[in-house]
Amino acid sequence: xxxxxxxxxxxxxxxxxLGPFADQRxxxxxxxxxxxxxxxxxxxxxxxxxxxxxDMGTSYIFRSPVAPFVIDALGNSMKLxxxxxxxxxxxxxxxxxxxxxxxxxxLDRIISLGGLSVTVLPEFVTGIILILIFGVWLRWLPIxxxxxxDAGFFTQLYYLILPSLPLFLVLFGYIARMxxxxxxxxxDSDYTRTAVLKGLPWRTVIWRHVLRNALLPxxxxxxxxxxxxxxxxxxxxxxxxxxxxGSLIFTAARGKDFPMLESGILTIGIVYAVATLVADFxxxxxxxxxxxxxxx
Amino acid sequence: xxxxxxxENALELTDLSVAYRVTGRNRAVLRNLSLTIxxxxxxxxxxxxxxxxxxxxxxxxxxxxxxxxxTGGAISLDGQNVMKLDAEALRRARAESVSxxxxxxxxxxxxxxxxxxxxxxxxELGGVSGQAAxxxxxxxLNRVRxxxxxxxxQRYPHQLSGxxxxxxxxxxxxxxxxxMLILDEPTTGLDATVEAEVLDLIAQLRxxxxxxxxxxxxxxxxxxxxxxxxxxxxxGMLVEEGPTEVVFNDPRHPYTVALLRCLPRxxxxxxQGRLDTIPGxxxxxxxxxxxxAFADRCALADDRCRSELPPLYDxxxxxxxxxxHDKAQALPRATPSDVAPVPKPAAAPVLRxxxxxxxxxxxxxxxxxxxxxxxxxxxxxTLxxxxxxxSGKTTFARLLLGLVPPDEGGTIxxxxxxxxxxxxxxxxxxxxxxQIVFQNPDSALNRSHSIRHLIGRALKRLAGLSGKALEAxxxxxxxxxxxxxxxxxxxxxxxxxxxxxxxxxxRAFAGDPRIVVCDEPTSALDVSVQAAILNLLADxxxxxxxxxxxxxxxxxxxxxxxxxxxxxxxxxIMELGPxxxxxxxxxxxxxxxxxxxxxxxxQTETARIRLDGEIPSATNPPSGCVFHTRCPRKIGPICxxxxxxxxxxxAGHSIRCHIPYAELARLQKAxxxxxx
Numbered sequence: 001x002x003x004x005x006x007x008x009x010x011x012x013x014x015x016x017x018l019g020p021f022a023d024q025r026x027x028x029x030x031x032x033x034x035x036x037x038x039x040x041x042x043x044x045x046x047x048x049x050x051x052x053x054x055d056m057g058t059s060y061i062f063r064s065p066v067a068p069f070v071i072d073a074l075g076n077s078m079k080l081x082x083x084x085x086x087x088x089x090x091x092x093x094x095x096x097x098x099x100x101x102x103x104x105x106x107l108d109r110i111i112s113l114g115g116l117s118v119t120v121l122p123e124f125v126t127g128i129i130l131i132l133i134f135g136v137w138l139r140w141l142p143i144x145x146x147x148x149x150d151a152g153f154f155t156q157l158y159y160l161i162l163p164s165l166p167l168f169l170v171l172f173g174y175i176a177r178m179x180x181x182x183x184x185x186x187x188d189s190d191y192t193r194t195a196v197l198k199g200l201p202w203r204t205v206i207w208r209h210v211l212r213n214a215l216l217p218x219x220x221x222x223x224x225x226x227x228x229x230x231x232x233x234x235x236x237x238x239x240x241x242x243x244x245x246g247s248l249i250f251t252a253a254r255g256k257d258f259p260m261l262e263s264g265i266l267t268i269g270i271v272y273a274v275a276t277l278v279a280d281f282x283x284x285x286x287x288x289x290x291x292x293x294x295x296x
Numbered sequence: 297x298x299x300x301x302x303x304e305n306a307l308e309l310t311d312l313s314v315a316y317r318v319t320g321r322n323r324a325v326l327r328n329l330s331l332t333i334x335x336x337x338x339x340x341x342x343x344x345x346x347x348x349x350x351x352x353x354x355x356x357x358x359x360x361x362x363x364x365x366x367t368g369g370a371i372s373l374d375g376q377n378v379m380k381l382d383a384e385a386l387r388r389a390r391a392e393s394v395s396x397x398x399x400x401x402x403x404x405x406x407x408x409x410x411x412x413x414x415x416x417x418x419x420e421l422g423g424v425s426g427q428a429a430x431x432x433x434x435x436x437l438n439r440v441r442x443x444x445x446x447x448x449x450q451r452y453p454h455q456l457s458g459x460x461x462x463x464x465x466x467x468x469x470x471x472x473x474x475x476m477l478i479l480d481e482p483t484t485g486l487d488a489t490v491e492a493e494v495l496d497l498i499a500q501l502r503x504x505x506x507x508x509x510x511x512x513x514x515x516x517x518x519x520x521x522x523x524x525x526x527x528x529x530x531x532g533m534l535v536e537e538g539p540t541e542v543v544f545n546d547p548r549h550p551y552t553v554a555l556l557r558c559l560p561r562x563x564x565x566x567x568q569g570r571l572d573t574i575p576g577x578x579x580x581x582x583x584x585x586x587x588x589a590f591a592d593r594c595a596l597a598d599d600r601c602r603s604e605l606p607p608l609y610d611x612x613x614x615x616x617x618x619x620x621h622d623k624a625q626a627l628p629r630a631t632p633s634d635v636a637p638v639p640k641p642a643a644a645p646v647l648r649x650x651x652x653x654x655x656x657x658x659x660x661x662x663x664x665x666x667x668x669x670x671x672x673x674x675x676x677x678t679l680x681x682x683x684x685x686x687s688g689k690t691t692f693a694r695l696l697l698g699l700v701p702p703d704e705g706g707t708i709x710x711x712x713x714x715x716x717x718x719x720x721x722x723x724x725x726x727x728x729x730x731q732i733v734f735q736n737p738d739s740a741l742n743r744s745h746s747i748r749h750l751i752g753r754a755l756k757r758l759a760g761l762s763g764k765a766l767e768a769x770x771x772x773x774x775x776x777x778x779x780x781x782x783x784x785x786x787x788x789x790x791x792x793x794x795x796x797x798x799x800x801x802x803r804a805f806a807g808d809p810r811i812v813v814c815d816e817p818t819s820a821l822d823v824s825v826q827a828a829i830l831n832l833l834a835d836x837x838x839x840x841x842x843x844x845x846x847x848x849x850x851x852x853x854x855x856x857x858x859x860x861x862x863x864x865x866x867x868x869i870m871e872l873g874p875x876x877x878x879x880x881x882x883x884x885x886x887x888x889x890x891x892x893x894x895x896x897x898x899q900t901e902t903a904r905i906r907l908d909g910e911i912p913s914a915t916n917p918p919s920g921c922v923f924h925t926r927c928p929r930k931i932g933p934i935c936x937x938x939x940x941x942x943x944x945x946x947a948g949h950s951i952r953c954h955i956p957y958a959e960l961a962r963l964q965k966a967x968x969x970x971x972x
Contacts (some may be wrong), residue, residue, distance in 0.1 A: 064509055072404065103362075112938055167949050189403065190398065190400065190403040190404045191403065191404060191405055191406040192405070193359060193398075193404075193409070194404045194405065194465070195406065196390070197359065197390050197394075197395065197396050198390065198391065198417070198418050198421070198468065199387050199388065199389075199390035199391020199418075199421055199472075200387075200391075200394065200417065200421065202383075202386065202387075204417075208417070209406050209409070213406070213407065213874070214531070286408070287408065288407070288408055288454070289407060289408075289451040289452070289454050
């Protein structure tokens with residue numbers, strides 16, 4: 001899929017690299033060296049077989065192997081994702097739980113409506129607004145995520161706060177809403193009634209009986225969002241000039257650097273797959289029904 | 297508890313009113329309800345769904361839904377005013393003096409916590425923890441007759457059967473020795489044999505414990521066996537109350553009279569008369585009731601009943617809220633009993649099944665869901681399928697309908713012609729000749745279409761009608777299932793359960809079927825609605841000469857409608873014969889046990905036969921006679937080694953048992969298992 005998408009994009013690779021004034025013969029020669037004049041199926045086979053062996057090919061633009069670029073960018077993206085993740089998961093769940101416990105009271109309305117409204121704003125809008133407020137206006141945080149060379153952990157963290165905020169806003173509403181509906185269902189369940197009628201203190205009912213069952217579906221959602229956090233950040237990374245995998249793909253697409261583009265996208269695909277797998281695994285570990293199957 | 301508190305009633309409701317807030321208005325659910333339960337007494341509360349039974353239970357423990365509120369009156373539990381308790385005192389009351397068990401134990405237990413932990417946390421509340429709490433939990437499980445408590449403690453609820461789950465729930469409820477135990481439909485949804493076990497358990501525990509019981513059930517027979525006194529609830533009002541035996545044998549309120557008449561009793565059959573029904577509907581919650589709530593549905597009602605609320609007359613130890621309590625039993629029938637006798641010519645069988653088998657592959661094991669079933673069915677006859685869940689009733693029905701293909705070798709013949717194993721290979725005529733009515737009409741009817749569309753489509757598809765002819769047939773059909781034109785325009789959700797089931801029946805009858813499979817068609821319905829549906833099925837049968845395959849766990853209902861009975865166990869026919877012979881016996885020991893498990897209204901408790909344990913897994917059925925592991929009449933090693941053949945004991949009556957027929961007759965006469 002990724003491969004074909006790259007092929008149908010208009011434009012000639014050699015022409016794009018050498019520029020509009022290069023000699024047609026030089027363009028053809030370059031195309032031949034790169035192998036892009038071979039039949040599609042042959043190109044596909046050599047690309048995919050190399051990829052599974054860890055060889056991502058050679059960048060058309062940088063004339064050097066793609067792999068180090070992709071791995072670097074993936075590392076950077078993971079840092080950003082980790083910061084956003086650590087911020088949004090606890091706060092999102094907390095928001096949902098608090099909302100559910102105050103169902104239909106003002107606090108619930110504020111959390112639900114607030115979460116929903118920031119979620120529907122695209123991240124480039126919130127991103128720009130946040131840059132204006134914290135970067136330009138208040139000057140609290142750096143507007144670019146590119147930290148100086150040799151920056152330590154905390155400096156890097158400092159630079160990552162602003163780019164992670166738009167991600168936080170996008171995901172908060174989503175996670176909070178899942179947690180809230182899970183909580184509401186669990187609170188209305190018969191087993192919660194049983195727990196209350198046992199005479200357990202409210203706090204025990206919530207911690208022991210409600211939370212675990214309520215948050216199971218939320219976990220799956222969070223894990224699928226991890227894929228987005230790592231791979232779907234083209235806009236944010238470009239906006240903050242951050243060398244993540246999103247901006248790598250964006251640059252590669254503009255320069256028709258197909259090996260780079262294809263490897264980048266495939267890497268993201270793998271990240272998504274792994275995240276989903278981890279989610280399913282977590283779900284089955286936490287849910288005895290799946291873990292142990294049924295005797296009956 | 298002090299000695300002065302001992303003298304108090306266990307529960308006292310005084311003028312209790314409860315309302316649910318729906319679309320901004322408070323709608324009354326309980327109206328000035330007063331009742332008293334003495335120390336150690338078991339009080340039954342009966343009535344149709346929607347009359348407020350469960351609301352009573354939830355109000356007592358102060359666990360009303362968010363939109364519910366107590367609008368008046370007082371609740372006193374052991375002399376303590378429940379409504380004045382603050383959060384902490386209420387919690388303590390729940391922990392110490394009142395417990396509740398409700399329907400569907402699978403949902404009542406927390407799915408992600410081990411059974412043991414769910415028990416020990418109760419003891420921890422009382423300051424007992426660690427090993428001591430574990431020991432007490434094990435003792436509690438022993439008390440509810442769980443045979444292997446140590447391993448059950450380690451399990452999650454989904455690893456237990458329904459009956460075991462309910463035992464655990466009862467153990468949890470009794471763990472802190474409450475003075476008041478509320479049981480809200482504790483056995484609804486369980487198999488008859490499991491229900492009997494759970495009821496026995498409750499009865500035994502009553503002897504051991506001091507708890508008073510509020511027992512809520514729609515099943516009059518269950519209440520009559522379990523309770524000392526009974527209250528009949530209608531539209532949130534107590535309409536009759538008194539000692540159980542007196543109320544059920546000599547009812548003094550027309551509603552109680554009518555409810556009792558809806559039940560097929562004493563082996564009543566369709567050719568002996570129709571069941572009585574209750575016309576009209578329960579007033580909706582919040583309805584404005586001026587006079588007697590039941591007046592609209594009561595044939596005895598006069599002007600006074602409609603304008604003036606009758607008081608609760610004290611009739612000496614019993615109460616009735618009816619001006620005409622003295623002549624309540626003279627309530628005219630709503631449905632005439634008489635049926636035109638249908639002479640049955642001995643026609644050729646419409647359905648003939650021979651050597652039918654179905655094997656599923658389950659985790660590498662063969663699961664024989666249906667094994668070697670042969671039977672036939674004549675036009676206008678009903679075959680009742682009886683057995684616990686997992687006995688293969690539904691699989692057999694699905695095989696007939698072609699929804700799953702049987703194993704090679706068996707044959708199904710419809711009117712003398714072999715039927716293809718799969719639905720898609722059957723002709724249109726064959727498909728419309730065999731139709732089904734499901735248990736739950738809600739999920740069987742497409743909710744986005746009108747009733748006219750639903751029935752019209754069936755007529756178009758099955759009968760190939762269109763235009764004027766379709767209109768005419770539609771009207772016929774709608775009237776024959778006693779729906780009115782008014783119902784045609786609405787969507788399924790605007791109809792009650794009984795009306796929806798009528799639509800489902802009309803749809804099944806659209807193509808003039810020869811056979812209709814009825815899979816538990818009345819088990820989701822109230823008794824008065826059930827009676828109307830059973831009458832309808834019987835009427836349609838005598839009019840159209842259609843045959844039924846009737847699946848139900850309610851043996852009295854099966855008996856009412858069936859001409860023939862097949863008793864299934866682990867996919868095998870254990871007994872097959874004319875309904876009367878199967879019910880009156882001598883019968884197979886399994887049939888005997890099934891019949892004995894059914895709670896009965898008409899008689900006092902006799903020695904019951906109990907089935908131990910659960911139905912074995914069909915992937916690994918017992919050797920020899922599959923029933924030998926639970927059989928109360930097992931005679932010896934032969935039962936474990938040889939599977940007995942299904943042999944004809946009398947003309948048309950076959951039993952699969954090693955015990956000779958005459959011997960079965962002698963053994964069973966000793967018990968006199970009076971049929972349901």
